[in-house]
Amino acid sequence: MVAQRRELVTAVPGPRSAALQERRVRSVSAGIGAVLPIYIDEASGAILRDVDGNQLIDFASGIAVTSVGNSDPRVVARVREQVEKFTHTCFMVTSYEPYVEVCEQLNELTPGDHEKRSALFNSGAEAVENAVKIARYATGRDAVVAFDHGYHGRTNLTMALTAKAMPYKSGFGPFAGEIYRVPMAYPYRWPTGPERCSAEAFAAFVEMVHAQVGELNTAAVLLEPIQGEGGFIVPAPGFVARVAEWCHQNGIVFIADEVQTGFCRTGDWFASTHENVVPDLITTGKAIGGGLPLAAVTGRAELMNAVHTGGLGGTYGGNPIACAAALGAIETMREDNLVERARQLGGVLRSRLDTLASKYPVIGEVRGRGLMQAVELVSDSGAKTPDPAVTAALTAACHRNGLLTLTCGTFGNVLRFLPPLVISEELLDEGLSVFESALAEVAG
Structure with missing residues (x-):
């Protein structure tokens, strides 16, 4: 079982992931994309460990699939x-x-x-x-x-x-x-x-x-x-x-x-x-x-x-x-009463995101329920102009620092939060701190 902590031992992606990416390019259809070109070796709970030994906090859950965590007993x-x-x-x-x-x-x-x-x-x-x-x-x-x-x-x-x-x-x-x-x-x-x-x-x-x-x-x-x-x-x-x-x-x-x-x-x-x-x-x-x-x-x-x-x-x-x-x-x-856990941790998530929205005008809106929440990012809070460029930059900064996030939205300007429902409050808090640091870097 992978220890439930974030740990970076190489750049993300690391050399072994880069080598596997070269193999992928030579063998897999280019029509199949990838959010982050790392290759996972082991995962449990809310942590993904790649072939280079980096351990990322998972705020994607395989697009809401591993809600009970990876490798649930x-x-x-x-x-x-x-x-x-x-x-x-x-x-x-x-x-x-x-x-x-x-x-x-x-x-x-x-x-x-x-x-x-x-x-x-x-x-x-x-x-x-x-x-x-x-x-x-x-x-x-x-x-x-x-x-x-x-x-x-x-x-x-x-x-x-x-x-x-x-x-x-x-x-x-x-x-x-x-x-x-x-x-x-x-x-x-x-x-x-x-x-x-x-x-x-x-x-x-x-x-x-x-x-x-x-x-x-x-x-x-x-x-x-x-x-x-x-x-x-x-x-x-x-x-x-x-x-x-x-x-x-x-x-x-x-x-x-x-x-x-x-x-x-x-x-x-x-x-x-x-x-x-x-x-x-x-x-x-x-x-x-x-x-x-x-x-x-x-x-x-x-x-x-x-x-x-x-x-x-x-x-x-x-x-x-x-x-x-x-x-x-x-x-x-x-x-494990994951209904109640989603409500409880959803409250923690909303509180942190609302605080960030009050500080950073690039966050036009915080929305969602439970552990299905998102921020819509705009370049002009009055006109609500979608900002897919800052969304992509923010996502990349999260990835570099060991937090796996996903974007969505018709205009490509929404960053979504989908952690496993079994994530600890401490790991959720750490992931949100990584997101906050990335936000300060990109939009501060």
Whole structure:
């Protein structure tokens, strides 16, 4: 197990990582990027150790995947036990208990006390795509409504649902049809101010769907309760609930994409709960597998059971090893009360970020919930001009000093904080001190 401390013994990246990077360039497609060209040798908890012996504080969690920390003991134990039994049969050929147990857990944990069913897949994009399939089949309608700044994946359909062109969509069209985009209730950038955002954004949503799509043609509305890649945008209060209720009134399936927000990340099991929203379908992924590829669609039994037998599935979906990992991860979330831990450490994080925002005008806004928070960086606080250059410089300074951070946002000007939920308060504090020093260096 890697000691939970930051330690730099070479420059970042070091010579062994540099040598591996040369091998990567000669063997791996240039279309696959990397945030930081270091090569990890071992990781546990909230520390990544690279091949040069540098130990970095992890504020990325593999993009919200290792929420229970790397190499969580319960995940490791369950995986070891399962891999010694069998590695694969394909659930569509012969079934096995871990798949069923994961579905039982999802049906219990996701919002709402109605009867539910679940289906397991490999990735968040697969989950979203299958949720759309289910909604279309169950309603007999074609159109799907998505939101500005949304991100839903890299398959053809989920690229169509995603708002951001670069790097996700440019050059990859044509895309799937019958996808319509509407404004997101983005309080920081709403033209008439945050206090009017919820009502005005909802009115614009209703008007656009009515005029451009038609309620009777709309199968589903797809929304992230907190937008991830789009910039950790927390919709204006009441907006998500209004949209969900409008969908219910019009016989439209409301799909909550909780691939990034799910499993304790925002200080509740699911972000929809913060506004007392019960989705018809909810997509999950990332943190569910404790580091192994797994995703799911969970929803109302009548919707999930509407599809003909054989209409859903996939060779590897719900692989037994991934299911075992998920059961270990969920056990850790329950036993270690990671919901409460995300709330507590989220308060620590928000306090530090708010203090920095009062000192550095380059921070236009601090936003998020739990341990899913971000700062939006601007060059002019009055005009709110996005500043991707300072964001990149700040990220690079963090990396040099042993803190792994990620950027996001439609304009490339948001730095996000996604530490493992098991991070110690001391290590979180140290990581934030590294961030503060980088901020002073770049924007002081």
